[in-house]
Amino acid sequence: MNIQIFGTKKCNDTKKAERFFKERGIKYQFIDMKEKGMSKGEFNSVAQANGGLENMVNWDGKDKDLLALIKYIADEDKLEKVLENPQVIKTPVYYIETIDRRTYLYTASRVYESSEKLLSLEKLLEAAGFIRVRKKCIINKYKLRSMMISKNSHIEAVEE
Numbered sequence: 460m461n462i463q464i465f466g467t468k469k470c471n472d473t474k475k476a477e478r479f480f481k482e483r484g485i486k487y488q489f490i491d492m493k494e495k496g497m498s499k500g501e502f503n504s505v506a507q508a509n510g511g512l513e514n515m516v517n518w519d520g521k522d523k524d525l526l527a528l529i530k531y532i533a534d535e536d537k538l539e540k541v542l543e544n545p546q547v548i549k550t551p552v553y554y555i556e557t558i559d560r561r562t563y564l565y566t567a568s569r570v571y572e573s574s575e576k577l578l579s580l581e582k583l584l585e586a587a588g589f590i591r592v593r594k595k596c597i598i599n600k601y602k603l604r605s606m607m608i609s610k611n612s613h614i615e616a617v618e619e
Contacts, residue, residue: 462487462588464601465497476588476601492545502542504583510564510571512537516547554598555580555589 464487466473480487506515520526526547529540541547553565555577562573581589581597589597
């Protein structure tokens with residue numbers, strides 16, 4: 460498996476993910492989003508899982524002028540502008556679960572419903588670090604602090 464960590468050198472989440480793999484002797488590739496960013500394909504895969512480009516942008520970010528530009532430019536130009544300015548990309552998804560045949564994606568601040576099935580998201584996001592922990596749940600291992608099996612055989616995951 461080829462593990463890639465997209466982040467910035469000063470980001471605490473990125474440092475945690477790197478530490479996780481270093482401690483376990485797992486090779487990974489760090490991609491500094493300030494220097495390189497994500498490819499269109501990588502971004503589109505994550506955006507699709509999050510319900511589209513609009514849900515990938517941190518509308519509460521600091522650069523209000525840039526955010527206003529992204530909001531009001533033509534749809535076909537939005538992706539290019541977001542990829543040119545990766546600092547506007549929202550915090551990643553922590554986990555995805557299915558409840559009553561509906562799929563939900565959880566970020567640090569919001570919950571999104573997706574039209575995609577959990578199995579297709581699992582396959583799509585496997586390279587991005589998502590692993591299945593239950594029949595109806597996949598988690599982002601980069602956002603996982605610890606995990607253990609409780610006495611009743613349930614998995615207890617502690618996220619950041």
